[in-house]
Amino acid sequence: MADLFDHTSTENQTQNAQRPLADRIRPRALDDVIGQQQVVGQGGPLRTMLDAGSLSSLIFWGPPGVGKTTLARLLADEVDLHFVQISAIFSGVADLKKVFESARLRAQNGRGTLLFVDEIHRFNKAQQDGFLPFMEDGTIILVGATTENPSFELNAALMSRAQVMVLERLSLAELELMLQRAEKELKKSLPLTGQARETLLEMADGDGRSLLNLAEQCFGWSDTKKVDVDELAKRLSKRAPKYDKSGEEHYNLISALHKSVRGSDPDAALYWFARMLKGGEDPRYLARRITRMAVEDIGLADPQAQHLCLQAWQTYERLGSPEGELALGQAVVYLALAPKSNASYVAYKAAMKAAEKTGSKPPPKHILNAPTAMMKDIGYGEGYDYDHDAEDGFSGQNYFPDDMARGIYYLPVDRGAEREMKKRIDYFAKLRAKRGKG
Structure with missing residues (x-):
């Protein structure tokens, strides 16, 4: 019996290794979870719900590698529900029917089901609607995981029946705790210098799973001497920045770039510009958005800004990447430091609103051309004052x-080139009032 026990123990240790x-250091209880204290900590919505x-x-x-699957497993244990996991990428209608039928049978036998659906946003509208009756009658407790904004990707009916909890990327301090837990599990230290260890944390980019995969490679090295930063860079590939050109991160970063320009911060604007390029964004998209910033946020406070953006765009088209990207970067810096005004943008929207409200009102007859005798007879052009013949070249009609x-x-604002335009508007307003035509 002793030999059999020892053999079994050794076999279990081998399987564990x-x-x-x-998977080996996955938390066994909510108190062991690293990060996400805004959700699982005391007073957090998840903890409150369980209490x-x-x-x-x-x-x-939330982003990848922040504990979505782990939390779902722990929740099932906390409330004593049978845990079922599926992925929307690999599951279809037939798979869902089997899951729902098994959950129904389980419920009839007095056991509930927590159904964890990874990448739930990949299901289409009809598939998402399929969850609703089983959620409503209590057959399942649904826990969906998504890296995309659920406001855009999930049906309103599904959203109304589930509470959204936002999970955040892990901080460097939280990633360090994860490394320490790994070292304790393996009973050995990472073969890295202090700086190399910090670099490893940064390479993970807030993704705990990515960190542990990188660390696992490091633990496998047989070096007797600790690896430094340069050697680490040779042995490991840096994780690509999280960026989806058609998803949430795309809109987050272009918003950050636009608001940094509007906030007159050239350094922050260049940073977000570089982040988007590093993520694989099309420079032509950035050229178009930069030109839009010149129109919306700089406007007539600096009329040259729009021309400079168009020239930068043209320069990129001639040079291509990466040389042409410098011209776009220069445009970003120029826009950030340019005087800002959205007065013409606001005026445009106000005029559009007035045009919609007033419908088909005709222009006053005195400014209509009268190419025929009949038009003259009904008053077209009558009483028109030719501005060039008027005093100061302004009729005030x-x-x-x-x-x-x-x-x-x-x-216009009292900044940049619009300061002069404001003076002109005030000047013409005084003339109009003086001539009784205001």
Whole structure:
């Protein structure tokens, strides 16, 4: 019996050693979870829900490697539910029917089911709707995981029946705790210098799974001397930055770039510009968005900004990458430091709103051309003052429809080139009032 016991023990140890490191140090209780304290910590929504003894369906939204699957497994244990995991990438309607039928049978026998659906946003509308009746009658507690914004990717009906919990990328300190847990599990230290260890943490880019995969490679090295930063860079490939040109990260980064330009911070603007290029963004998309910034946020405070953006765009088209990207970067710096005004943008929107409201009101007759005798007879062109013949080259006549109050849409700011435009507007307003035509 002793020999059999020793053999079994050795076999279990071998099987354990063959498991991936990320699986070996997976938390066994919620208190062991590293990170996500805003959700699982005292006072957090998940902890509050469990303390109240009522778990509802959930959607975990966050980047890869932050613990979505781990949390789902732990929740099943906490509330004593049977755990079932599927992936929306590999599952179809037939698979879902089998899962729902098994859950129904399990419920009839008095056991509930926690169904964890990874990449739930990959299911189409009809498939997402298929979850609803089973969520409503309590056959399943759904826990979905997604890296995409659920507001855009999930049906409103599904969202109304589940609480969204946002999970955050892991900090360097939290990643370090994860490394220490791995070292304790393996009973040995990483063969890295202090700086190399910090570099490894940065290479993971907030992804715990990625960190443990990298660390597992390091633990396998047979070096007797600790590996430094340069040697680490040769042996390991840096994790590609998280960036999806058609997804949430795309919109987050272009928003950060636009707001940094609007906030007159050239350093932050260049950083986000570089992040998007590093992520594989099309420079032509950036050229178009940079030109849009010049129109919307700089406007007539610096009319040269728009021309400079178009020239940078043209330079990129002639030089291509990477040389042409420098021209776009220069445009970003110029826009960030340019005087800002959205006065013309606001005026445009106000004029569009007025045009929609006033419908088909005709121009006043005195500014209409009269190429025929009949048109002259009905008053076209009658009373028109030719501005070049007027005092100061300004007649001050009304150019709005006769029964419409004069609109004031363009209100230039007292910055940049618009300072002069503001003076001109004030000057013409005084002349109009002086001549009784205001």
